[in-house]
Amino acid sequence: MSTRSEARAAKKNAPAPGYDPAVDPLLEIKDLQVGFRTSKKDVVPAVRGASLTVYPGQTVAIVGESGSGKSTTAHAVIDLLPGRGEVTGGEILFQGRDVSKARKDDIVAMRGSSIGLVPQDPMSNLNPLWKVGFQIKEALEANGVAKGKEADRRVVELLEEAGLPDAERRAQQYPHEFSGGMRQRALIAMGLAARPKLLIADEPTSALDVTVQKQILDHLEMLTGELGVAVLLITHDLGLAAERADHLVVMYKGKVVESGPALDILQHPEHPYTQRLVSKAPSLASQRLSARVEREEVKAQAVQTAGEIAAELEAEPEVVGDVTRDDVITVQNLTKVFKLRGKRPGQKIDFTAVDDVSFSLRRGTTTAIVGESGSGKSTVARMVLDLLEPTSGTVLFDGVDVRTLKGKDQLRLRRQMQPVFQNPYASLDPLYSVYQSIEEPLRTHGIGSKKEREARVRDLLDKVSLPTSVMPRFPSELSGGQRQRVAIARALALQPEVVICDEAVSALDVLVQAQILELLNELQAELGLSYLFITHDLAVVRQIADDVIVMEKGKAVEQASVDEVFSNPTQAYTRKLLDAIPGGSIELGR
Amino acid sequence: MWWYVGKRLLQTIPVILGATFIIYALVFLRPGDPIAGLFGEKPVNEGVKEQIEAQYNLDKPFLVQWLLFLKGAVTLDFGNSYTGRPVIDLVSQAFPVTITLALMALAIEMVLGIVAGTIAGLRRGGLFDSTMLVTSLIVIAVPIFVFGFVLQLIFGVKLGWVDPTVGGDWSVSKLILPAFVLGLVSFAYVLRLTRTSVAENLSTDHVRTARAKGLTQRQVVKNHVLRNSLIPVVTFLGVDLGALMAGAVVTESIFNIPGVGNLAYNAIKRGENPTVVSVVTIMVLVYVLASLLVDLLYAWLDPRIRYA
Numbered sequence: 001m002s003t004r005s006e007a008r009a010a011k012k013n014a015p016a017p018g019y020d021p022a023v024d025p026l027l028e029i030k031d032l033q034v035g036f037r038t039s040k041k042d043v044v045p046a047v048r049g050a051s052l053t054v055y056p057g058q059t060v061a062i063v064g065e066s067g068s069g070k071s072t073t074a075h076a077v078i079d080l081l082p083g084r085g086e087v088t089g090g091e092i093l094f095q096g097r098d099v100s101k102a103r104k105d106d107i108v109a110m111r112g113s114s115i116g117l118v119p120q121d122p123m124s125n126l127n128p129l130w131k132v133g134f135q136i137k138e139a140l141e142a143n144g145v146a147k148g149k150e151a152d153r154r155v156v157e158l159l160e161e162a163g164l165p166d167a168e169r170r171a172q173q174y175p176h177e178f179s180g181g182m183r184q185r186a187l188i189a190m191g192l193a194a195r196p197k198l199l200i201a202d203e204p205t206s207a208l209d210v211t212v213q214k215q216i217l218d219h220l221e222m223l224t225g226e227l228g229v230a231v232l233l234i235t236h237d238l239g240l241a242a243e244r245a246d247h248l249v250v251m252y253k254g255k256v257v258e259s260g261p262a263l264d265i266l267q268h269p270e271h272p273y274t275q276r277l278v279s280k281a282p283s284l285a286s287q288r289l290s291a292r293v294e295r296e297e298v299k300a301q302a303v304q305t306a307g308e309i310a311a312e313l314e315a316e317p318e319v320v321g322d323v324t325r326d327d328v329i330t331v332q333n334l335t336k337v338f339k340l341r342g343k344r345p346g347q348k349i350d351f352t353a354v355d356d357v358s359f360s361l362r363r364g365t366t367t368a369i370v371g372e373s374g375s376g377k378s379t380v381a382r383m384v385l386d387l388l389e390p391t392s393g394t395v396l397f398d399g400v401d402v403r404t405l406k407g408k409d410q411l412r413l414r415r416q417m418q419p420v421f422q423n424p425y426a427s428l429d430p431l432y433s434v435y436q437s438i439e440e441p442l443r444t445h446g447i448g449s450k451k452e453r454e455a456r457v458r459d460l461l462d463k464v465s466l467p468t469s470v471m472p473r474f475p476s477e478l479s480g481g482q483r484q485r486v487a488i489a490r491a492l493a494l495q496p497e498v499v500i501c502d503e504a505v506s507a508l509d510v511l512v513q514a515q516i517l518e519l520l521n522e523l524q525a526e527l528g529l530s531y532l533f534i535t536h537d538l539a540v541v542r543q544i545a546d547d548v549i550v551m552e553k554g555k556a557v558e559q560a561s562v563d564e565v566f567s568n569p570t571q572a573y574t575r576k577l578l579d580a581i582p583g584g585s586i587e588l589g590r
Numbered sequence: 591m592w593w594y595v596g597k598r599l600l601q602t603i604p605v606i607l608g609a610t611f612i613i614y615a616l617v618f619l620r621p622g623d624p625i626a627g628l629f630g631e632k633p634v635n636e637g638v639k640e641q642i643e644a645q646y647n648l649d650k651p652f653l654v655q656w657l658l659f660l661k662g663a664v665t666l667d668f669g670n671s672y673t674g675r676p677v678i679d680l681v682s683q684a685f686p687v688t689i690t691l692a693l694m695a696l697a698i699e700m701v702l703g704i705v706a707g708t709i710a711g712l713r714r715g716g717l718f719d720s721t722m723l724v725t726s727l728i729v730i731a732v733p734i735f736v737f738g739f740v741l742q743l744i745f746g747v748k749l750g751w752v753d754p755t756v757g758g759d760w761s762v763s764k765l766i767l768p769a770f771v772l773g774l775v776s777f778a779y780v781l782r783l784t785r786t787s788v789a790e791n792l793s794t795d796h797v798r799t800a801r802a803k804g805l806t807q808r809q810v811v812k813n814h815v816l817r818n819s820l821i822p823v824v825t826f827l828g829v830d831l832g833a834l835m836a837g838a839v840v841t842e843s844i845f846n847i848p849g850v851g852n853l854a855y856n857a858i859k860r861g862e863n864p865t866v867v868s869v870v871t872i873m874v875l876v877y878v879l880a881s882l883l884v885d886l887l888y889a890w891l892d893p894r895i896r897y898a
Contacts, residue, residue: 080798105806112804119802124795127814128894138813139803174893190803 016096024096026230027054027077027198033089034072034081043088046072048254050090054198054230059221061233061245061262063277065509066480069254070234071120074200076100077232078115079107094198113143116191116229118220120203122183126175132186133159133171136193143194155189162189163219180373181212188220192229199224202234209372209536214580217244236509238277240582242266250274280514292542292563298521299365299546305528306364306497322399327360328498328530329384334358334393336379353379355554356393359547361498366524366531368545368562370538370577376554377534381502384532385419386410397498415445418491422503424483428475434461434486435471441493460489463526464519481512488519492527500532505540517543539581542566550574591889591896595882602878607660609874610867614656617863646672646864659867669864671857677868680853685872688842688849691765692834695773700827703777707784707823708816714789722785726778734837738771738844755846768845772837776830783826787819794818821891828884832877 015021032050035043047069054060064070075081077092079099087100094115099107111117119125127135133155140151152171159167162185175183184204191199201220205213221244224231235241241248242262249259250271257271269275310323336354341347354376361367369377382388384395386402395402397413405413418441421427428437435457442453458468464485475483484504491499501520505513517540523529533545541548541562548565550558550573558571569575643649646669647658662669668677710719729737745767746754756764791797792815800814839851850869857865889895 078802080801082793082798108801108804108806110804111802117799117802119795119799121795125799127796127800127818129817129892130813135800138800138805138809142804142806142809176894187799190799194804 016093019096021056021095025053025093026056026058026095027052027232028093029053029073029077029090030093031090032073032076032087032092034069034076034085035088037084037086043086045088046085046254047076050251050254050256052249052256052259054232056197057228057230058247059224059231059233059245060247060249061235061241062249062251063235063238063241064251065236065511067253068251070236070251071202073251074202074232074234077198077200078111078117080117112139112196113145113194114196114198116194116196116199118184118187118191118199118201118204121207122180122187123207125187126178126183128175131172131174132178136171136186136190139190139193145194154193158189158193159186161223162186162192163215164189180208181216184208184212184216185219188216188223192223192227195227196229198230198232200232200234203236204233205240206236210538210580210582211372211576213240213582217582237582238266238274238281238510243582250277276511281510295521295543295546295562298525301525302528303362303364305525306530307528309497309528310363323497325399326362327396328363328398329361329532330396330399331360331380331384332358332394332396334380334383334395335391336376336383336388337391352554354383354390357549357551357554357556358393359549359556359559361530361532362547363497363530364524364528365546366533366544367547367549368533368535368541369549369551370535370541371551372536374553375551377536377551378502380551381419381500381532381534385417385500386413411445415494416496417498417500418494418496419500419502420484420487420491420504423507424480424487425475425507427487428483428490430475433472433474434466434478437475437486438490438493441490445494447494456493457489460492463492463523464489479512480508481515484508484512484516485519488516488523492523495527496529498530498532500534502534503536504533506535506537513540514543520544537581538565538577550577591886595886598882598885602875605878606871606874610660610663610871611656613867613870614652614659614863617861617866618652618655620861646670655863659864663868663871668868671865672860672862677864680865681850681868681872684848684850684853684869687760687765687847688835688838688851689876690762691769691772691838691841691847691849692831694762694765694769695776695834696827696831698770699773699777699780699830703780704784704820704823707781708788708811708819710781711785711788711819712792712811712815714785719785722781726781729774729778734771734775735840735844737774738768738841741767741771742844756848757846758848760847765847768841768847771844772834772841776826776834779826779830780823783823784819787822788815791815791818817891821888824884824887824891828880828887831880832873835873835876 029050029052032047033045034047035045037043050069050073052060052062062070062073072081072085075085076087077094077099079102081087090100092099094110099110102110126132133152136155136158137151140146140154145151146154155171156167159171164170164182164185170178170182170186175186178186188204191201204220205216208216217240220231223229231245233241233245238248242265245262247260248262248265250257250265250273252271252273258265258269258274265274266278269278313323334354334357335352338351338353340349340351357376357380359367369380371377379388383390384402386395386405389403397417402413432440435454438457438460439453442448442456447453448456457471461468461470466482466485466489470478470482470486475486478486488499488504504520505516508516520531521544524531531544533541535541545562548558548560548562549556550565550571552573558565558569558574560570565574566578569578640649647655650658659669666678668681670676671680706722710716710722713719742754745751752767753764756768797810797814800810805813835850838847838849839855841847842849842851843855850873854866854869857869
């Protein structure tokens with residue numbers, strides 16, 4: 001870049017006259033209104049009067065659920081509102097200049113060099129067609145920081161600074177060769193490349209495993225601290241926000257409902273929404289003893305109901321296996337080896353995804369399998385469901401090896417064991433109405449007449465606390481939490497003994513997470529269900545599980561009751577998972 | 591990658607075998623006696639007929655005919671046409687014209703289609719976009735020979751800017767108008783495909799991230815929208831090269847171009863098995879190679895696709 005254009009860029013980035021960085025805020029949002037235009041006349045409001053201030057070097061967190069307008073507010077600051085979004089009122093003052101009224105090229109000059117962005121989903125935010133190094137280099141060149149060979153060198157430094165080992169080689173790789181955590185580090189390097197004064201971090205870690213999340217946030221905190229960069233952190237997790245930010249802004253339905261010092265809000269929440277957040281967020285709730293007491297009650301009731309149901313079932317002639325056994329599922333020495341394609345054609349490499357795992361699920365209780373992605377926990381679930389053939393080892397359901405069942409008996413097994421998957425957006429057929437989705441398993445197994453099936457669907461919707469008016473609606477018309485309720489209703493349609501929840505709450509907002517966990521607990525007590533609960537997040541485990549299996553690299557490294565795991569973990573890996581729960585170190589008011 | 595290319599080239603062998611077999615079977619099943627056609631109205635001497643039949647292997651069973659053809663084809667001997675000229679001569683005269691025509695058409699549709707499609711995609715809902723959508727719809731709806739005759743009349747006859755027909759001594763400049771006509775329909779498809787793809791890519795997360803880095807609109811479009819949008823377009827263009835060569839039959843007859851289309855059309859009329867099968871075999875080969883090229887281009891455009 002020539003010196004003239006550099007000078008021009010510098011002028012565009014200059015603070016407003018009379019702006020004093022020592023006393024004035026870096027960013028000041030006053031009564032911001034943002035709407036999405038649906039036609040020439042109609043604007044649907046998304047942000048309705050938001051105000052906040054960020055001082056140089058300060059970390060401010062905006063907390064709220066999806067749809068609260070927190071991301072919209074952040075995007076308005078760097079004029080990257082999606083589609084037809086526009087600022088309809090208020091002011092966004094960055095160094096005293098109003099961004100919302102600035103010229104287009106002034107904003108382009110400001111992006112990257114004055115305000116950086118670390119986006120939400122590391123999977124979709126890097127261009128898959130360019131090398132990672134090139135994409136960071138672009139940021140350097142566009143902002144006139146460095147160019148050519150010098151920029152290449154700087155890219156490697158930036159990646160190292162973001163905590164990526166072997167940065168020189170990594171810079172020459174494509175995004176698909178990176179893991180999620182590595183991509184997020186690359187995005188952090190990109191956001192900080194031109195040394196902005198303000199970094200907007202939009203849910204920077206919600207798509208990552210808890211342990212990776214902690215590493216990344218620790219690193220981001222250290223970096224921004226060293227560089228003196230102010231951070232506007234957007235998150236739905238109050239525990240995480242309180243741990244990372246000095247100042248909290250709680251948004252609800254497009255408005256700021258509460259703001260103040262982090263600890264203050266956590267200990268004395270005033271707005272009812274904040275109060276609910278504080279009492280329900282799993283990361284915070286998991287520390288409370290009350291959660292354990294409630295869980296014990298649920299378990300006692302569930303075990304009793306399960307026993308009664310088992311006694312009834314025993315009388316039925318077509319039941320497979322021995323339903324009176326204490327262990328509904330017994331897994332013995334389960335191993336799965338995948339054959340991967342090697343470097344040379346025809347070459348095969350063995351990859352052991354699950355390595356000699358044994359455990360049992362007691363009737364009416366919940367066993368949680370915890371581990372990072374790649375630990376083999378979902379592979380275990382698929383083998384238990386008899387959807388994947390184990391390399392060796394057996395899965396016994398009511399004492400019967402699931403692999404030996406054929407035809408009618410296998411169908412019968414499918415009825416007794418139902419899954420709920422992570423992503424309710426993907427696991428429901430978008431072309432099936434809610435009614436069709438829930439009714440389908442009943443129809444497949446030829447249960448009841450049309451009338452009876454309809455009655456059953458109504459009953460199931462009632463059980464998962466959804467109104468029957470959702471029956472004709474399609475998944476795209478429901479929220480994430482509602483969809484997961486539908487998925488649970490579908491799983492319960494066949495009155496299974498066991499429900500296998502594979503990351504069933506991981507894709508949901510904290511409050512919705514809490515509601516779904518509550519629902520699962522209620523259903524367990526009422527129907528005597530046994531759960532196999534798979535998750536990467538130990539925080540939710542405490543509210544739902546009785547026994548925990550911690551998996552690392554295909555092996556079960558620790559197996560114990562929940563209380564033992566939380567109070568007395570024996571493995572370093574388990575401690576790492578526990579430490580990663582956000583907000584764990586915070587003293588709560590109650 | 592060379593392993594992959596080798597594997598793909600080996601796959602062409604069964605494709606060629608199957609294609610020639612089907613073509614041979616179709617021509618064989620065609621009613622009528624080619625030798626009677628050769629003599630027109632005149633009566634045919636039985637002895638001469640038998641001699642000609644022996645010369646062209648017409649007296650042998652179908653399967654033997656096919657195998658004999660394959661045997662010759664290995665040494666590039668495709669037999670003779672019924673007028674006595676070696677088929678290889680006919681084909682090697684006609685193919686360069688058609689290949690040139692098809693490549694010119696491909697270049698025209700590619701450049702115009704991608705440029706217009708990108709502009710339309712970037713300004714979706716604007717005047718240019720609407721005009722292009724209507725234009726492309728008209729182009730797709732109207733049959734190709736209508737455009738052929740109308741443009742021939744306007745530019746060739748009324749305005750006299752170009753020669754209305756090409757004839758035996760063809761040149762690249764004479765082929766411009768026919769190539770334009772040939773590429774017209776595909777241009778409309780390329781335009782629409784590019785437009786949708788660009789519009790879709792504009793709203794992706796990584797484009798927003800690119801903007802957040804401080805890139806200008808031009809840099810964003812060049813590096814992060816266009817290249818990502820080209821993947822579906824490249825697929826279409828690769829398959830289209832084969833379609834263009836087949837579609838050349840109509841265009842070649844309108845502009846009297848001595849290409850493969852004309853050759854194949856006349857050979858089919860006369861029931862000349864060796865010529866028909868040879869032409870189709872080479873077309874199949876072009877198709878197969880074009881799709882191989884597309885797959886390799888894919889890997890170049892998208893690093894996530896790597897062939898082992």
